Amino acid sequence: MDTSIWRPIIYLVCFMAFAGLNAAYLGWCERKGAGRIQRRTGPMEVGFHGLLQPLADGLKLMTKQLLVPEGVDQILFRIAPILAMIPALTSMVVIPFSDNIQGRAVELSVLMLFALASIGMIAILIGGWASANKYAVISAARAVSQNLAYEIPMLLTVITIVMITGSMNLQDIAMDQQGGFWHWNIFRFDKSIFMPVSFLIFFICSVAETNRAPFDMAEAESELIAGFMTEYGSMGFGLFMMGEYLNIVVGACLTTILFLGGWSCPFGLFPGVWWFLIKIYILIFTFIWVRWTYPRTQVYKLLNLSWKILIPFSMVNLLVTAAFIKVF
């Protein structure tokens, strides 16, 4: 049987289901997590412990009218939410969940992921600009400057990894870290002594890239109402939200693959997709945990952090890695 047709279709269905489920239920997880941190219960009414809440929310959003205010750019206004969702979904294709679960093995998958991530930023820009709302425009401008600032340290740390592995294929990077946790890039002190710092930088950058608190300058509900989402209602808003959660999933996957050994077991036993899932959900929980702990930063403080701390640190790490690889 020729698997070349079926394989993509099966994967497409599975990945779509995975992505959709995550997008819907991460909202529930976030609300539950926030509730626990704040010593509340979170959603409780719809279904057992509010498990059907995402369905109810989805139903509500879908049955609402998609309001397109007067004076907005008709086409761009409608495109933006879709554009926020699609790249995040597409990113799923190249992520290796396990040594044999991967939508499509792309040789330059790291580059592809970052290219797609930038489109997400453009969606925010378009959405904010097309809304013809001053808050939305400010938000769009903030999102762009923030994303530009954070892609640099992020890419610098990725270059470090690529130098260590010698490949831009996520599958290769993950394979390279098989075995116990001492093989993971985060603890590879033989390549560079600053790898944990590098991991931290990458994690901070992925929080910033996904516009999550404390870097949610673009959304900033106490300053900009809801930023680029101000004028969106119904599923337009829903797609933005889903896109945000998917971006978190992608960010967690990427962090796991680049630093935490992908699907490998910390003790070198039974590697498999479950380890991968455990790792990404721990990371996602950290995203939620961080969001509900800190106040929001401010645009200039954020850029200062990027340019004055993260970029120099990742530069140093890059040089140290290069030196280590050359020497040893």
Added chain:
Amino acid sequence: MTVPIQCRPDEVFVLNLGPQHPATHGVLRVKLTMDGEYIVKAEPVLGYIHRMHEKMAEAGSFAQFMPNTARMDYLHALAYNHGYVLAVERAAGIEVPERAEYIRVITVELNRLSSHLLWWAAFLLDLGGFTPLLYAFDDRERILDLLERITGSRLTYCYFRFGGVYNDIDDEFIAGTRDFIKRLRSRLPRMYHDLVTHNIILIKRLKDIGFITPEQCRKYGATGPVARGSGINYDVRKNEPYSVYPEFDFDVPVYTECDSMARYMVRMDEIEQSLRIIEQALDKLPDGPVKAKKVPKILKPAAGDYYAAVEAARGAFGCRLVCDGGKSAYRLKLRSPTFSNLSLFGEVAEGMLLADALAFMGSLDLVIPEIDR
């Protein structure tokens, strides 16, 4: 950090912050002329919740105005109760029994605590931190429960009466208050200071933001924590003592940094001072009646004008009562502290970033119904 503003007239735009905006805590509208994210000019527009309380005071008897006082500064309602009651008592020459004075001080300080806790929570919300809000509400809820037990209401208290208080406090209230003091003391360092005050993000957002010089404070008549954050040691409770405040040993926290962080710290320190006052008041609480005996049902103070000031959570609240010998106030002027505190917003916010201006606004601790009255 100072960033020069480059502004060509054709590049500015007007941003209406409010009247419905999450950061304005009610219905304040600020007309901002912006150059990008920098504010060129800020003009607060008031009056969205103006109810003309001062006219209402002229319409009814003195006692009938009592419930209105709680509806101005709904977060520190008892201070407004207190200010009004003091003014009328001064006009009618009513002596208040000592126990009633102590109960007044205890409840006012409890109310001040709840006001400061709510400010803290809402301020963190302005800065994007959600969780502290719930932690502060946990504590605040206990104050509300305590006050509800004795006053009967949770927010807009109408507890004070001319010559005393509505009814007496009981042992359960005293025990509950002592428990609460213990609880808040144990929670302050960790849940408030470690989680938030020492947080680098918060420090970076508040330090050196929103400078108010002492001279500006004076020129605009700013009082309360805003003035104390600018190094002005002024607290009506100390400088012009009323009620039984001279009996208590407490400090007035003053910070000279003049920035938002200083105002934040003043309020955080005031929480501790209020706890001290309540503790001492509970220790010294005398026995006796809680209401003066011969208070006529219909008050007819002698003609003339009378002034009474109290320290509300947001600054000096003044009550100017003009009487013409009738049974209602001829004119009642309510001097609300935030009205003056907000009036310097326009001058200070010039040249600020939008995000900083909102943090600065939060540090002023605005209660809009109090400004508009």
Added chain:
Amino acid sequence: MSAYWNDVFGGAKSLAIGLSITAREFFKPVITMQYPWEVPEIPERYRGHIELVKNEKTGKPKCICCGMCMRSCPSGCISLVGKKPEGEKKKVLTKYELDFTKCSLCGSCIESCNFGAIRFSKDYNLASTRKEDYVFDLLKRLEEQG
């Protein structure tokens, strides 16, 4: 330069402390109440809207229709009518209405009443979309209470 390193390390430490606090709270029990399923205890002095008090002996309201409550109310939300039935000395209450839309629950009426004929109720579940629902006929309410 030392300020820079202070910021980096001190800042990182403060952030870690913050995370440790919220993590600890995460595992502590919930302190809220699931409201419609659990109902808080209402304190004795709770101020709901006012209601009439019954004279235990006669079963009639204690009110003697002096109208003090009506006069003391700051917003004029009480209206009462008393009639003198033939052959009796005292007035009998025939109508006692409270316009709750104006009431601010200050308790002036209760304080002004020298006969203890009105008190605060414990009702707080009041919701309606119609204004007329908030004109309470307290006499009827008293009868319903039995």
Added chain:
Amino acid sequence: MSIVEETRKALLQLFPEQAAAEAEAEAAADAEAAAGAEADTDATAEDTASTEEAGEAAGGEETAAEPAAPAKEEEPAEEGPRENGVLVTDHAARGTHLDVLCDPEQVVEAAGIMDEAGFFLEAITGVDWIKEDRMEVIYDYNQTGPDPCRVVVRTFIPRANPEIPTISEIHPGANWHERETHDFFGIKFQGHPYLEPLLLPEDADFHPLLKDFTP
């Protein structure tokens, strides 16, 4: 010298007549005291210095003497029209320390004196005395020193033409207070930079705190 005395002296600049009368009385009292107690001291030296020293010397005595004085002074003030001047009031009874009555033109000067003395403006308010057909404008001043001193400056303006100069240039905080007073009483503050309704709607042409206002 206490802050109340100092401020009182500063405010007396507004009222040369009262100042002169007081200086005279003080000089007389001083001379009497000097004559009584130290008859052999050089009286001429005392006299020449009196213009400067009278107030200071009086400061100590007056704090004791004044609380009694307003009781005498105030009673007639309620009945007959009060003279312009500075009055020391009993804080326990009134809540203020100094009570100044001046002409409408003098409020700016008074504001300047208060500003120099380090006072801040607490509030401005009007009172509509409809029976006397005039309006009162009250300025509350306060200061943040360790000793309390509240000063109230009041002035009367005709009800038909309520105009008074603005003090918003001296106390920027007065800007809003004056706008508010204009809202409520229709008092026009001449020279005010932006006398638009503050608390009332933009198009409000009524003044609710006037006694003859009917909604």
